[in-house]
Amino acid sequence: MSALELRDVVVDYERRDGGRVRAVAGASLSIEPGQIVGLVGESGCGKSTLARAAVGLVKPTSGSVVFSGREVAPLGRRGRQRDLARLQLVFQNPYSSLNPRRKIGSQLADALATLGLVPASERAGRVRELCELVGLPAAAVNRFPHEFSGGQRQRIAVARTLAAEPSVIVLDEPLASLDASAQAQLANLLVNLSRELGLGLLLISHDLAIVRHVADVVSVMYLGKMVETGATRQLWDQPLHPYSEALIKAIPHPDGNGFLPESLPGEVPDPGLPPSGCRFHPRCPYAFARCEAEEPPLVALAGERTAACWLQPEGGPAASPAERAKLVAGGGVE
Amino acid sequence: MSLLEVDGLRVRLRGGSGLRTIVDGVDYRVEQGEVFGVAGESGSGKTISMLALLGLLPEGAVVEGSVRFEDRDLLGLSRSRLRAISGRDLAMVFQDPLTSLHPMLTIGRQLTEHVRRHLGLDRRSAERRALELLAEVRIPDGPAALRAYPHQFSGGMRQRIAIAIALACRPKLLIADEPTTALDVTVQAGILRLLDRLRRENDLAVVLITHDLGVMSAIADRVSIFYAGRVVESGAREAILKRPRHPYTQALLDALPHPEAPRDQKLVAIPGAPPSPGNIPAGCAFNPRCSYTRASCLVDVPPLARVEGRELACPVDPFAER
Numbered sequence: 285m286s287a288l289e290l291r292d293v294v295v296d297y298e299r300r301d302g303g304r305v306r307a308v309a310g311a312s313l314s315i316e317p318g319q320i321v322g323l324v325g326e327s328g329c330g331k332s333t334l335a336r337a338a339v340g341l342v343k344p345t346s347g348s349v350v351f352s353g354r355e356v357a358p359l360g361r362r363g364r365q366r367d368l369a370r371l372q373l374v375f376q377n378p379y380s381s382l383n384p385r386r387k388i389g390s391q392l393a394d395a396l397a398t399l400g401l402v403p404a405s406e407r408a409g410r411v412r413e414l415c416e417l418v419g420l421p422a423a424a425v426n427r428f429p430h431e432f433s434g435g436q437r438q439r440i441a442v443a444r445t446l447a448a449e450p451s452v453i454v455l456d457e458p459l460a461s462l463d464a465s466a467q468a469q470l471a472n473l474l475v476n477l478s479r480e481l482g483l484g485l486l487l488i489s490h491d492l493a494i495v496r497h498v499a500d501v502v503s504v505m506y507l508g509k510m511v512e513t514g515a516t517r518q519l520w521d522q523p524l525h526p527y528s529e530a531l532i533k534a535i536p537h538p539d540g541n542g543f544l545p546e547s548l549p550g551e552v553p554d555p556g557l558p559p560s561g562c563r564f565h566p567r568c569p570y571a572f573a574r575c576e577a578e579e580p581p582l583v584a585l586a587g588e589r590t591a592a593c594w595l596q597p598e599g600g601p602a603a604s605p606a607e608r609a610k611l612v613a614g615g616g617v618e
Numbered sequence: 619m620s621l622l623e624v625d626g627l628r629v630r631l632r633g634g635s636g637l638r639t640i641v642d643g644v645d646y647r648v649e650q651g652e653v654f655g656v657a658g659e660s661g662s663g664k665t666i667s668m669l670a671l672l673g674l675l676p677e678g679a680v681v682e683g684s685v686r687f688e689d690r691d692l693l694g695l696s697r698s699r700l701r702a703i704s705g706r707d708l709a710m711v712f713q714d715p716l717t718s719l720h721p722m723l724t725i726g727r728q729l730t731e732h733v734r735r736h737l738g739l740d741r742r743s744a745e746r747r748a749l750e751l752l753a754e755v756r757i758p759d760g761p762a763a764l765r766a767y768p769h770q771f772s773g774g775m776r777q778r779i780a781i782a783i784a785l786a787c788r789p790k791l792l793i794a795d796e797p798t799t800a801l802d803v804t805v806q807a808g809i810l811r812l813l814d815r816l817r818r819e820n821d822l823a824v825v826l827i828t829h830d831l832g833v834m835s836a837i838a839d840r841v842s843i844f845y846a847g848r849v850v851e852s853g854a855r856e857a858i859l860k861r862p863r864h865p866y867t868q869a870l871l872d873a874l875p876h877p878e879a880p881r882d883q884k885l886v887a888i889p890g891a892p893p894s895p896g897n898i899p900a901g902c903a904f905n906p907r908c909s910y911t912r913a914s915c916l917v918d919v920p921p922l923a924r925v926e927g928r929e930l931a932c933p934v935d936p937f938a939e940r
Binding site: 378434531543 | 720775804806808829831834837856871873877879884885891
C-alpha cells in the first residue's frame with residue numbers, strides 16, 4: 285500500500301469575479317514508504333495547490349487523497365484530524381513558518397506537547413534528539429529563529445515536522461532561496477531521513493538539478509496535469525514528453541563551457557482558459573493537428589513510465605519526442 | 619583602458635555598534651561588450667559593491683577606493699551628477715521586477731518618463747523609442763503593453779520590461795543583480811539569451827551578479843568569486859569553473875549536484891556558514907571552513923596575486939597542478 289496516494293485530484297478556485305479556475309485538473313501521484321518523489325513544473329502549473337490538497341489544506345473538488353489507507357479529510361473548523369499528524373508539510377519560507385519571538389526549543393516542545401507523543405519529563409531530551417537528527421547543535425534550543433542562517437532555519441522547520449513522527453512529509457520548494465552549500469546540506473538530510481526513517485517524501489521544486497539528484501521518481505506537471513512520470517534517471521536520460529524535454533534542456537550547467545540553455549517560448553497559459561486538446565500544444569515544437577483537437581490521456585509505456593502525449597502510443601517503447609515525431613511525419617503512427 | 623575600473627573598493631555600512639566593513643578592498647575591470655560574472659554566497663558583498671558604484675547605499679555608508687567609468691571617477695561625483703550618469707550610461711536591473719517597477723503606473727509611462735528625462739525626447743519620439751525597446755526585449759504587442767500595468771505580466775515578462783527600461787538610454791554598462799533567480803528555468807534561459815544578444819549586438823557590458831554558477835557558466839566571459847567582502851579568485855570563465863584553484867571556488871562547485879554522479883552520492887556541503895560582517899575571522903576569511911588551512915592562513919590576509927593567467931588569493935594553492 286502506498287504511504288500517500290492522490291487519484292484524479294481536481295482543485296477549483298473561485299475568482300473574485302465569480303469565475304472558476306481549475307488549478308489542478310486531474311492529477312494522480314503515489315508515494316511509497318522510504319521513497320522520494322520529485323514534482324517539477326513551471327510556476328503556475330498547480331504544484332503548490334496539489335501539495336496543499338495532499339495534506340488536506342485545500343479541499344479537492346473531486347478525486348481522492350488517501351493517507352495510510354484512509355481518506356484525508358480537508359481542514360475544517362475543528363482543526364486537523366489527529367491521525368493526519370503523521371502527514372506533514374514544510375513550507376518554502378522558514379522565516380514565516382517559525383515564530384520569530386520564541387526559542388527553537390520551545391517551538392519544538394510545543395509540537396511534542398500538542399501531540400502528546402512524549403511525556404513532559406522526556407520532552408527536553410526529545411527536543412535535543414530532534415536537533416541532532418537535522419544536524420543542529422544542542423545549543424540551538426536556546427536561540428531564536430533570526431539567529432540562524434536560512435539553511436539552518438529550514439532544517440529547524442524539518443525538525444518540527446519530525447516531532448510528529450511522520451510517515452510522509454510534503455515539502456513545497458524547501459530549497460528555494462538557499463545558497464548552494466545550504467541546499468546540498470538540506471538535500472543530504474532529506475535523503476538520510478527518507479532512507480533511515482523510511483519516510484515518504486514529496487519534494488516540490490523548480491530546481492531540477494537538485495530533484496534529479498535526490499528523487500527516486502519524478503512527476504512533471506503542466507497546467508494542472510501530470511504529463512510524465514518515471515524513474516528519475518530514465519526520465520532525465522530520455523524524457524518522453526516534449527515538456528519534460530524542454531525543462532531539462534533549459535537547465536544551465538556549471539561546467540565552464542559557456543553553453544546557453546534552450547529557452548521554451550511562450551508562457552504557462554491562464555489555467556482559467558486552458559488551450560484546447562493537449563494543454564502544451566501552443567508551446568510544443570512537435571505539435572501536429574491531433575494535438576490541438578484532442579487531449580492525450582496519460583498512458584503506460586514500456587519501463588514503468590507514463591506520459592500524456594500523442595507522440596507516445598500506449599505500451600510503446602521509450603523513444604524521444606523527436607524520433608517519434610519523425611515516425612508520425614512519415615505516417616508510421618496512426 | 620577598460621570601461622569600468624574598480625580599485626581598492628571598500629564599503630562600510632552603519633550597523634549594530636558603529637561601522638561594519640561589507641566590502642574590503644575589491645579590484646576588477648569590465649570591458650565593453652563583455653559579461654563579467656560576480657559569484658559568491660549571500661552576504662559576500664556582491665550586491666553592496668555594485669550599489670556603491672551607483673550611489674545607492676544607505677545613509678551613513680563610507681565608500682573608499684576608486685571607481686573609474688569611462689575616465690570619470692564615480693566616487694568623486696556629486697549625487698546629482700551621479701544621478702545623471704546612472705540611468706543613462708550605467709543602468710541596473712534587480713532580482714524582483716515587481717518591486718522595481720511602479721505598480722500603479724503603466725509600462726508606457728515608466729518607459730517614456732525615463733527617456734524623456736534623460737534624453738530630452740518629446741512625447742511622440744519617446745513613445746516610438748518605448749515601442750522599439752519592447753520589441754528589442756521581445757515583448758509581443760507593444761502598443762497594448764504600453765497601456766498595461768506590471769501586474770498584468772508574468773515574472774519573466776516583467777523582468778524583460780525592467781531590462782527594457784534599463785536599456786532605454788542605450789547604457790554602456792548594465793548591472794544585473796540576480797536577474798533570473800526568481801524565474802523558472804525555461805524563462806531564465808530566455809533572459810540569459812536576451813542578455814547574450816544585447817552584449818553581442820549592442821556591445822553592452824554586463825555585470826552579472828549571481829549565486830548560480832550554472833547561470834555564470836552560460837554567459838559570463840570572466841568571473842570573480844567573492845567571499846566575505848573580498849575577491850578570492852578571478853579570471854576567464856573556463857579556467858575558473860573547469861580548473862578552480864581557490865579552495866572556496868572548488869567547494870562551491872562541489873556543493874552542486876553533478877549530472878553524472880552515481881546514485882546516492884552525497885552532495886558536499888561546505889562546513890559552517892559564511893561569516894557575518896563584523897565577525898570576519900582573522901587571516902584568510904575562509905580558513906575556518908577550509909580543508910587546506912595552514913598556520914599562516916590564520917594570521918595573514920592572503921593578497922589577490924596574479925598566477926598563471928588568473929588572480930588567486932590563496933598562498934597554499936592546493937590545486938596548483940591545474
